[in-house]
Amino acid sequence: MADDWTEDEYVEYLHGERRRFAWVMQRYGGITPAQAEVAALERYPYEAGTVLFRGLIFHDEAWHWAMLSIYGDLYWVEHPEFVYPSPEYEALD
Template sequence: MTWNEAEYLDCLQSERRGYAWVMQHHGGLAPKEASEAALECYAYEPAEAPYRGLIFHDEAWHWAMLAIHGDRYVVEHPSWPIRHATTEPLSSQSTSASQHRGNTPRPLSKICARAPNS
């Protein structure tokens, strides 16, 4: 996928907000820690980076829940939603990453691993 800088930055900010929200409300992080975790997970990637934006193939909810509960959270808690309804207003403030997602394979090496109390 080719991103123009404005689209990329808009998507990056949106996903950072969503990730921080989940880390704060479901992971128990303080607001500052949640923001730091989001910056760590969603680091800026320069335009020439070969896989720029690949992390956007899954939503912030998913990456945060992986960090909080581990990679089996979906199996161990099947009643939990894929995306929490209250994170939607955060991502609707700007272009949602889901609008840019394609059928990109899951980046196994890029799982945000900042869990609470880690």
């Protein structure tokens, strides 16, 4: 996945996922922008190009990771309305 990316491509994608994760955390998790930014940096730390499986977290999108953080494991069972990203989230790209 990210193994084939240039450094610039990886960093751009990383920043995008952080931005989307923070947005979900604010919108659905009810946290402040500052808290959401910290949460996004913790969820999506920078990984050097030498790290094995760099970017593995990208196998699921930020929506999924944020919903897991907010609602926990199996959020899709208790909150089926969040199985798919909202149109607002999709519009972020």
